[in-house]
Each structure stands twice: as C-alpha cells, then as structure tokens.
Amino acid sequence: xxxxxxxxxxxxLHEIVFEADTPAGKAFDVVLLISIVASIAxxxxxxxxAINRQYGAELLAVxxxxxxxxxxxxxxxxxxxxxxxxxxxxxxxxxxxxxxxPTYLSFLIGGAQSLLVxxxxxxxxxxxxxxxxxxxxxxxxxxxxxxxxxIKITVFMTAVLSIATIMGAVMYLVEGPEHGFTSxxxxxxxxxxxxxxxxxxDVAPETTAGQFAAACxxxxxxxxxxxxxxxxxxxxxxxxxxxxxxxxxxxxxxEGHDPDAAYCKYCGADLESES
Numbered sequence: 628x629x630x631x632x633x634x635x636x637x638x639x640l641h642e643i644v645f646e647a648d649t650p651a652g653k654a655f656d657v658v659l660l661i662s663i664v665a666s667i668a669x670x671x672x673x674x675x676x677a678i679n680r681q682y683g684a685e686l687l688a689v690x691x692x693x694x695x696x697x698x699x700x701x702x703x704x705x706x707x708x709x710x711x712x713x714x715x716x717x718x719x720x721x722x723x724x725x726x727x728x729p730t731y732l733s734f735l736i737g738g739a740q741s742l743l744v745x746x747x748x749x750x751x752x753x754x755x756x757x758x759x760x761x762x763x764x765x766x767x768x769x770x771x772x773x774x775x776x777x778i779k780i781t782v783f784m785t786a787v788l789s790i791a792t793i794m795g796a797v798m799y800l801v802e803g804p805e806h807g808f809t810s811x812x813x814x815x816x817x818x819x820x821x822x823x824x825x826x827x828x829d830v831a832p833e834t835t836a837g838q839f840a841a842a843c844x845x846x847x848x849x850x851x852x853x854x855x856x857x858x859x860x861x862x863x864x865x866x867x868x869x870x871x872x873x874x875x876x877x878x879x880x881x882e883g884h885d886p887d888a889a890y891c892k893y894c895g896a897d898l899e900s901e902s
Contacts (some may be wrong), residue, residue: 638877641707644700645875659700663749666693694730701727713879713894722748776858783854791818794844802837822848 646652666689672678673686701723705711714720725745795814802808807830808817817830821844832838875881878896888898 637707640703641875641877644703644707659749662693662696663747666690666697667747669693690730694727697723698727708876709878709896710894713881717879717881717893719749776855779858780855783858787822787851790847791815791822794818794840797840798832798837801840802832802834806833806837807831818844821845822851824848824852 642649643651643655669686669689673683673690679686704714704720704723708714715724722745726749729745792811792815795816795818796811798814798817799808799811802814808814813830820827820830821841824845832841876891876894876896876898878891879894881891881893890896891898
C-alpha cells in the first residue's frame, strides 16, 4: 500500500477517479455529477409529504442505490492513493464521507437521511471536470485569502461580540423586562439582530434613551459591514496569482497546485513522477 507503480491497476484507478484528463476519467466524473444531482433531487422530493406518501418506497430504494454507489466510489478513492488517511481528512474526503453516513445513521436516528443534501458540496468537483481553470484559480485564491485573514477576522468578530454584549446589558438596564428585554442574553440577541441590519422587530426599544442607543448601534452596524470585506479584499490583492494546476496528488488526492509545482503542497509527494 506504500507505493502505486505506473501501469498498475491502482494507478489506473487513480487516473479515473481523481483525474479528468482521460476519456475514462472525464466520463466517470460526469456520471458522478449526474448521480449527485439525482440523489439530491430524490432527498428533496422525499421531504414533500404528498410525494413521500405515494412514492416513499421508490425514493427510499433510489436513496440506498446512490448511497451504495457513493460508498463504493469513496472506497475506490481511498484505495487509489498511497496515503488513504490524508485523503480521508481532506476537505473533499470529509465531504465524500458525509455524503454516505446519514443514510446509515438513519437506522439509529430517524430522519438523519435528510442531511444527505450535503452532497451538494460535491458539485464543487465540476470546476475540475470541465477544466474551468479560471474558477479553480479564483477558488484557490479565495481559500488562501480567507485562511490568511482568519486571525484578523477572529479579532474583529470578538470585538463585535463584545459590543453586542455591552449593548445587550445596557438595553436590559434602560428598557427592562416591561419592554421585552427580559434578560441580558435577550438584549444581546437584539443587539446582534440590530447590528446586522436584519431588524426582526420582535423586540424594540420604547424609551427615548433606548431608541437613541439603538440608533447609534444601527449606524455602527453599517460601519461594521465593511470591515471584513476590506480585510479579505486586501488579502485577495496580496495573494493574487496567475493560475493553478488541476492535477491531483497520487499520495493524498489533493488539488490546487501551482502549474510548475514539483511537490504536493499538502503532503510533499513528488508530483513530477506522477505525470
């Protein structure tokens, strides 16, 4: 299991399930995408009471057919890479696993199969299947920018939560239970709804002091909206690059490498020896 020599059945399996450069690989991915769409449609139809009453047994059979199909595909992906655990803990590896687990969980937890709509995330593979390199590049660029911004965004969200907590406590003291602010958590809920400009209206200040505080918080909310956008935009500008390769690593199955990359950025495997 430590090596996948060229020409072996595992190497050919890897070319089919991970790559889209060959007719077999592209056909496999197209069939896979069609199956994903069909399985999601079946889950959605099953949630409609009238359709479920009439075609419940048929939809259940379809659900199990796709679950077994995706289970076999998941096992094939694990078999075809040199280090299965690296693929298993990758983003697509986890999504592929979560795409089949709910059906098996339905034996223990009723209604768990409704979570199968998570299969929609598997449609992200269409960027590789159709060779839309521009979209692959932009997706990788956005991912890098978000990762680089995580500390700044965490600090920003902490500040926002602190403001919401303070304003929630203030509104609890100013308005009180008689105006709907029955507790500080209730006031924090109102502050978050107000800052995000959602404004459900289920709780609203009625005193002059409370309305003044609400107006200040609303203005602050508009200013807050622009902050995370600016943080991510700066990182996008700093990390812009021309393109990424759609080649999948034979070791871990990861994609998104630079076109001239010699080694996998995730596991360090030699990419040139796989081409």
